[in-house]
Amino acid sequence: MSQPSPPILSVRDVHRRYRRARTSLFKPPSEVPAVRGVSFDIQPGQRFGLVGESGSGKSTLIRLLAALDHPTSGSIEFEGHRISGQPERRLGFLRERLQVVFQDPMGSLDPRMRVRDIIAEPLVAARKPTPPDRIRELLTAVGLPDDAGDRYPHQFSGGQRQRISIARALSTRPSVVVADEPVSALDVSVRAQILNLLADLADEYSLTLVFVSHDLSVVRHVCDTIAVMHHGELVEMGATTDVYDNPQHSYTRRLVAAVPTLRRALAGVSAAELARAVTAADPEEDEQ
Amino acid sequence: MSEQVNVVSVPVAEPAAARRGSRLNPSLIVGGSIVALIIGAALLSFVWTPYDPTRIDAAARLTSYSGDHWLGTDKFGRDVFSQLLVGARTTLFVGIVAVGIAAVIGTPLGIFAGMGSRWAGEIVMRGNDLLLAFPALLMAIMFAAVYGPSTLTAMAAIGIATVPSFARLARSGTLGVMNTEYVLAARAAGRTRRAIAVRHVLPNISGLVIVQSSVAFAIAILAEAALSFLGFGTRPPTPSWGRMLQESQELLHSAPRLALWPGIAIALAVLGFNLLGDGLRDRFDPRLEVRR
Numbered sequence: 001m002s003q004p005s006p007p008i009l010s011v012r013d014v015h016r017r018y019r020r021a022r023t024s025l026f027k028p029p030s031e032v033p034a035v036r037g038v039s040f041d042i043q044p045g046q047r048f049g050l051v052g053e054s055g056s057g058k059s060t061l062i063r064l065l066a067a068l069d070h071p072t073s074g075s076i077e078f079e080g081h082r083i084s085g086q087p088e089r090r091l092g093f094l095r096e097r098l099q100v101v102f103q104d105p106m107g108s109l110d111p112r113m114r115v116r117d118i119i120a121e122p123l124v125a126a127r128k129p130t131p132p133d134r135i136r137e138l139l140t141a142v143g144l145p146d147d148a149g150d151r152y153p154h155q156f157s158g159g160q161r162q163r164i165s166i167a168r169a170l171s172t173r174p175s176v177v178v179a180d181e182p183v184s185a186l187d188v189s190v191r192a193q194i195l196n197l198l199a200d201l202a203d204e205y206s207l208t209l210v211f212v213s214h215d216l217s218v219v220r221h222v223c224d225t226i227a228v229m230h231h232g233e234l235v236e237m238g239a240t241t242d243v244y245d246n247p248q249h250s251y252t253r254r255l256v257a258a259v260p261t262l263r264r265a266l267a268g269v270s271a272a273e274l275a276r277a278v279t280a281a282d283p284e285e286d287e288q
Numbered sequence: 289m290s291e292q293v294n295v296v297s298v299p300v301a302e303p304a305a306a307r308r309g310s311r312l313n314p315s316l317i318v319g320g321s322i323v324a325l326i327i328g329a330a331l332l333s334f335v336w337t338p339y340d341p342t343r344i345d346a347a348a349r350l351t352s353y354s355g356d357h358w359l360g361t362d363k364f365g366r367d368v369f370s371q372l373l374v375g376a377r378t379t380l381f382v383g384i385v386a387v388g389i390a391a392v393i394g395t396p397l398g399i400f401a402g403m404g405s406r407w408a409g410e411i412v413m414r415g416n417d418l419l420l421a422f423p424a425l426l427m428a429i430m431f432a433a434v435y436g437p438s439t440l441t442a443m444a445a446i447g448i449a450t451v452p453s454f455a456r457l458a459r460s461g462t463l464g465v466m467n468t469e470y471v472l473a474a475r476a477a478g479r480t481r482r483a484i485a486v487r488h489v490l491p492n493i494s495g496l497v498i499v500q501s502s503v504a505f506a507i508a509i510l511a512e513a514a515l516s517f518l519g520f521g522t523r524p525p526t527p528s529w530g531r532m533l534q535e536s537q538e539l540l541h542s543a544p545r546l547a548l549w550p551g552i553a554i555a556l557a558v559l560g561f562n563l564l565g566d567g568l569r570d571r572f573d574p575r576l577e578v579r580r
Contacts, residue, residue: 066476088480095478107469112491121487125478168477 006080007041008176008208009065014038014074014084016060034060035071036232044175047202047209049223049240051216051255057232058212062180065210066100067091079175096126099169101198103181105161109153116149119168126172138167141204142197159190166197170205177202178210183218195221217259220244228252316567319502322560330376339367341374342525350543359549362532363539368546371527372553378528379509379557382443382521386508387501389447390454395497397451398458399485403466413459416452424449424511432520439528442521446511450504457500461493495572502565506558513554529554 016035023030035057042048052058063069064076067083076084083094099122102108109118119138120130135149142163153161162182169177179198183191199222202209213219219226220240227237228251236249247253338358345365352360359368401412428445435441465471465488474484515521516530524531529550536546 068472068475092478095476100473100476102469102473104469108473110470110474110488110492113487121474121479122477125474125480125483165473168473 005044007077008044008046008079009042009210010077011041011065012039012075012077014061014064014071014076016057016064016069017072033232035064037074038229038232038234039074040227040234040237042176042208042210044208045206046225047199047211047223049219049226050210050212050229051214051219051226052229053214056229058214058229059180060232061229062100062178062210062212066098066178067094068100092126096122096172097174098176098178099172099174101162101165101169101177101179101182104185105158105165106185108165109161111153113152114149115151115153115156115164118153118164119149119171122168122172128172130171134171138170141170141201142167157190158186159194162186162194163197166194166201170201173205174207176208176210178212180212181214182211184213184215191218198222216244216255228255313567313570315563316571319560319563319565319567322556323564326376326557326560327380329373330380333370333373333377337367337370337373339370341366341370341527343367350539352543352545360543360545362535362546368532368549371532372529372549374527375529375532375550375553376557378439378522378526379512379554382439382446382512383505383508383561385443386446386450386512387504389444390450390504391497391501393448394451394454395458395490395493398455398460399462399489399493401455402459402462403481403485403489409459412455416455419449420452420456422449425514428511428515429518429520432515437515437520437523439522439526442512442515446508446515449511450508453504454497454500457496458493461496462489465489465492495568499565499569499572502561502568506561506565509554509557509561529557 014035015033015037017031017033020030020032038057038061050058050061060069064071064084067076067086070085074084075082078094078098081093083091109115113121116135119135123130123134136146139146139148144160144163144167148156148160148164153164156164165182177198182198183194186194195218198209198211201207209222211219211223216226224240225238226240226243228235228243228249230249230251236243236247236252243252244256247256343366345361348357348361348365350361350363350365351357354360357367357369359372361367362371397412397416401409401416404412424446427449428442431441431445432438471484471488474488479487512521512528513530513533516528517534519531519534521530522528532550533547533554536543536550539546
């Protein structure tokens with residue numbers, strides 16, 4: 001996966017600390033490190049999976065990648081242009097080239113907007129014309145009926161809404177789509193559909209995919225590269241098969257052990273035994 | 289909060305009739321009917337009144353209820369019923385303009401305070417507090433002293449005094465909307481602040497603003513009546529419920545009906561708009577809908 005071509009996203013020693021609310025008049029407010037010295041590159045066409053438990057800094061990191069937040073130190077470059085610390089007016093190119101699919105299909109679509117306007121929003125923001133054909137084309141691409149454009153988000157199921165989010169993300173023909181836990185709010189039965197849709201569309205539109213999840217099995221399904229985050233640090237990164245079959249870091253081993261597999265399920269392994277396996281893989285470190 | 293609207297209004301298989309039923313609550317029906325009655329009276333007064341409400345008829349002074357004058361006449365022989373009808377017009381006019389001023393100034397101010405930098409928000413809200421601390425009636429009297437008492441000064445004073453309530457409400461609504469994921473998504477899509485304010489924030493707080501308008505309308509009616517009663521509002525001979533009350537004051541013992549009818553009209557109007565506001569709140573507020 002390491003082609004000589006320049007990376008599309010390049011993250012260098014990025015830190016992000018959040019300041020807590022003041023608790024004392026005399027002591028300075030304490031800080032919470034959310035991301036601690038993370039560096040990695042994402043190549044064009046790569047499907048980059050970011051895994052970690054909740055609170056590991058994944059969400060902060062993608063906010064930084066999408067320049068919705070800026071790092072305390074370190075730099076992020078998109079297609080060779082620095083995006084960290086830049087004012088909004090200089091991020092127009094990024095807003096067009098990189099789109100985000102959010103986690104919550106209920107919350108990420110404005111309930112007062114028609115689906116057509118939701119999908120066209122990135123185009124409108126980029127001051128691009130929005131022919132009605134384009135909306136229909138996008139709806140078809142994500143497997144929604146043509147008349148979906150006239151309806152409101154609450155008239156759709158969770159899976160359909162996530163399709164709307166994906167159609168919206170594709171509207172500006174971006175080169176990178178960042179998906180923040182796109183299936184974790186969905187029924188298990190719908191997950192596979194959405195994952196396959198994302199994978200197919202990534203092929204069809206030759207997208208670079210940044211896929212964030214707390215679920216290793218989901219990431220394995222879609223991504224060719226996996227980066228594991230733990231307490232704001234990148235603890236392991238490599239090709240999916242390597243990381244999965246031969247995890248180096250103790251935390252990764254625990255993650256892999258926590259994935260329920262069919263074989264283990266058939267062998268009658270209960271959830272309790274699974275939990276025991278997880279602690280056994282990492283006896284010295286017991287997280288809160 | 290608006291995404292909660294969403295959660296609530298995604299019934300799996302709730303029959304349409306049941307949902308419609310929950311929307312038409314008693315407050316909405318009663319309040320809406322009273323408001324419709326007042327609007328009807330005001331509209332009617334444009335095309336028909338039993339008598340010219342300003343016509344002085346010395347021969348028919350202080351007559352009681354009769355076929356000629358349904359609600360009798362006042363000390364100048366003017367027809368009380370006709371005055372009430374035209375008074376509804378004045379009342380609504382004052383309410384609409386005052387609430388309009390308040391909503392048009394207060395809502396954008398609140399959105400700005402909720403979306404802008406912390407400092408900008410603080411400055412707006414502290415200015416708001418200052419205005420809120422100033423008694424509305426005192427401001428109206430001051431306006432009347434400076435510009436002369438008229439319906440216009442009363443409307444302006446009531447409107448400006450009501451700005452803070454809209455600004456505060458709009459700000460709290462805006463803060464809620466700004467925390468939603470769809471605003472984050474709009475930012476990620478490259479929407480400007482102004483576009484987010486107009487396309488996302490405003491539509492999602494419009495329910496709150498409508499409810500507040502109805503409640504503010506009731507307060508404006510009361511304020512106008514009080515100002516007219518004190519002689520700082522509508523000038524004679526334009527009929528106004530507040531002034532009708534004032535003129536009846538000296539005859540309270542001999543002809544209490546002259547105070548009774550404008551009093552009922554004012555009370556009914558205030559009740560109507562308050563009930564309408566309550567009803568609309570139930571309809572717009574998702575948290576109350578869940579409880580039902």
